[in-house]
Amino acid sequence: MRRHRRQRNARRAATVVVSGLVLALGLAQAGAHPGHEDGIHPRPGPHGAGEPDDAVSKNNAHEFQHGPSTGHLPGSVENVELVSSLRLTSFAEDISDVSALQTADGRWFAYVGDWGAHCETGGVRVVDFTDPENPTRAGYLNSRGFGYVTEGLQALHIETAEFSGDLLVISNEWCRASGNPKNMPGGITLWDITEPTAPKRLVEAFGDFDVHGNRANESHSAIAWDTGEGNAYVAVIDNEELEDVDLFDITDPSNPVLLAETELPGVNVNGLGDLKTAHDFDVLQFPDGSWHLMVSDWDAGWIDVDVTDPANPVIVGDFDYAECDQVLLEELGECLQPEGNGHQGEWTSDGSVFVGTDEDFSPYRTSDLMITTGPHVGEYPAVSVGGALSPASLPDLTLDGPVVYGGYGCPDSAPIPSPEDIPGYLDMLEEGDERIIALQRGPFGDPSAPEDACFPGEKAHEAVEAGWESVLFVQSHVGPEDPPFCGSGAFVDPVVGVCTSHEVFHRLFDTPPFLPPWTYPDGPAIGEIGARIAVVSTFDGWGYTRVVDTSDPSMPTEIAQITIPETADEDFAFGFGDLTVHEVEVPRGDPNEGGPNVDDDVLAYFSWYSGGFRVFDISDPANPAEVGHYIDDDGNNFWGVALATDQNGDRIVLASDRDYGLFIFRYTGPLPE
Template sequence: MKRNRLTTCLIGAVTAALLLVPASATAHKGQHGTDDGHLLGTGDGDWGKIEKVGQLEVSGAADDLIADVAAFGDYAYLANWGEADCAGPETGGVNTPDSGAWVIDISDPANPVEVNFIPMPQDTRPGEGMQVTHIETAKFSGEVLVMNAEACGKNYKGGFMLYDVTNPLKPVKLKEGFGDRTGSDAHQTHSAFVWQSGDTAYLVTQDEEDLADVDIFDITNPRRPRLVSELNLNDYDVAQPSLNLGDSDLHDMTVKCMTTGAYAGKCIMIASYWDGGYVLLDVTDPANPIFLGDTDYAAIDPELLEQTGIALTPEGNAHQAEFTADNQFFIGTDEDFSPYRALLRTDDGGEYAAGEFGWTVPINELYGELNGPTVYGGYGCPADRGSIPNASTLTLASGEEAILVLQRGPLGDPSQSGGACFFSEKVETAQLLGYDAVIIANHHTGALGG
């Protein structure tokens, strides 16, 4: 095992090349468990004009299981992100699907009822790319459910999934595991969106395995999709490397064919391009998209400065956006994780930018500065724990901490037969082995940093 010494201190500007967290940190449940993190009604709807009118606990409910929600007519669809044994063998066959979508009858909003479940293929899970919409073409008429497809095990299908949910009680598979591909496997996707222009229907996906991560398909015949264009929006210089916002890649997108406003008569895509900001594309002709412009992050994060008085560079992280009803504005949401920045210095003079998870205790609250020897532990998944030295094997000087270094994945590693494990499992590995902190080397496919 390779050992080095490093020092970590808080600074004002970094990229997300490394993720560093105290091993003693605990997760914040946020939208699960207690009321903290929820949008709650006040009973009379005064706060935010929000009033809870009904509630349902789906079968097999668990923390961190529902990834997205869509609704059309009298039905809602909840994305099941994958059961705990998603990567394991299919012991129950078709009767115990790894993941999919719950179908909920919401015709009486005060009394929602679970009425069906649409399973996805083995070792495959949806993410934040669920949508239901009506399309009317020469080849299909009805309601279509689209879900993105990510892996939770080695037998996954990537791409996107299309189901006919005109009758949600009897859904029909239209296409599974279709998308841009390398070799025989469709690329994994994190989000998908469907729209219709004239007599033609289209679908756009986020491609997790290609720098050209905006993939547009013609789905006029949803049983036979056809790739019509793909783009890398970094070709339009949307990134801001001067602010160390180097993780510029697609996260989510929506398309609206407008009848009013500056773009009346055109179909406009807004792509949430993480550190690249929000990007507008004219996709009236989806085979030949036109770049219209993008947003820039301010040199100093204005929200952080206003709320805390701390002047730091922004995190970026353009996550999701929607146009307003009058097409005059869009509402965008950044998925920020931490107000702090970190810098790693190694004993050979190297310096590496880093970030912290939003669900762990900030380093500055526990240590302020980490300093000590590191041990490389590979992927740090549960199955790897027996091969990683315990922190007790290290000799620490006064003021030093034991630090475990792991890497993201495994993904695309021919020497590994298992699927990738969660960051939380890697952090738990460090905790169980007695380390004070863990560094996880990131390799976000499609990011500028590789």
């Protein structure tokens, strides 16, 4: 989500290498962290509500996709049949993830997340695709208040001592603050979908109540499993605490019980940006009977956690990125630190291979920020802001000019002054300079700013309305590590934006203290002119996929990369939509996905945003090869992917298009021998 992911807080970045070690997870006391507004994923745009048409022929052009042909890749198909499609929205970026499950009497239903383009309309759209050529809408599960559904969406069958039937697991986030905590759902919601056309809510917005007391912490994703021994569990992302992996017993899904919470301490964080934040999961029972949870931990990569006893999770493996990004080194001849952004992934059936996606929406990385005037001239850390334009979009590829402080910049914050209102500022601008406003992340806990925090894109919009051309976002008060992390999402204006640390903020305006501890009141007065900066961008390509040998869980080793042709091609950096990978499905005989099939462990199916639907041969994991793809003539924006079967038991694959709805595909190429 993100430009992504998703409303997530900065987390402490531990630096102890633990590959090859087995560490018991510390269940630290929960500590409150800022809310979701400045997270990793984008929030839905300000669209109006509307009901989409029900059926769309697979031969019809898709309206409301991406505008002119320059906004996406040209249509192309290889070894993939489009079985059908169903419009579920009329708004851009409205649809999120997809899951599917077959009922006991043989019907198939898809569960498609809705971000809620009008905020209040978030939830889950239910689709009957028993006849894959003629999918129909079968229901809608509305999220409470201002809730919406992103990646924590899973349908599965469980048999426990307390429940026998089909379960839908939903993780909850929200898009608008409210005086009524019931309008701001967090945690998880569980539905009994044994009869999908008559679902029964078992529990709503249940989770970790440490921070707020009267409502659960927001959750970006969740994954459940049935042990086969009378118990079922769910792992949940906690958006609001350092202890961002929560584990619950859902043996009685109407009465979940929190068993443990952990921040996955001590793992190595070595992706660009050093941001450690749990984002998504896979779960698998290994051949020895143990249960393993793979946590996508962003710049810490993927962390293998033994959850055989979910009350006592244990780290058994810690993935480390290579010193140089292998694809960039091969394609560009440059040694650049890997982006990181470990987003999602899946094991093969025996746990010996893991296929993990790195979600990177910024094909340019922001090189270090230079303060070029004043008492603190020097080079400082800076990163891109998802959803904002890169300095590479500027004619000279560089963001430079004097910086003015504009406060927090949210719609309810103190107004951002216009450049014309700042005495002497316009006279300072040199040829090629941009008008740059500095805006703090938050506000969080600032007694002088009681208003709600907001997304970077909302801050940028206020800045553009005031007459500014670009935004320097600065991190708020955080711990001693002070990573340059300012969130992402909700951009509606083409504005250049980069992020730097809180220390740099103080140095820009020469306002001590330059290092923590920081206190309020903080920084300069709104409208004060600071030093000049220069920020250059370096092309580093789009996010792609890594193949990891996990046959020794304690030593996960990267053995290959999966890319599309545009990944490291600078000609595709602008104008073709988001060309980063998002999710992967690896068939492995899961009964919740139709059971064993001919593609188990040999094919992998990807939702690649504007890169379309992709199919790769992974039968030789060290040498993956693309064998099929689908890109609609009017472009695609694929988020989720799920496995199912048709009436004959043959594999079909579902993909959720953020701007359209549901697509159903069949791979028609040869299977690996």
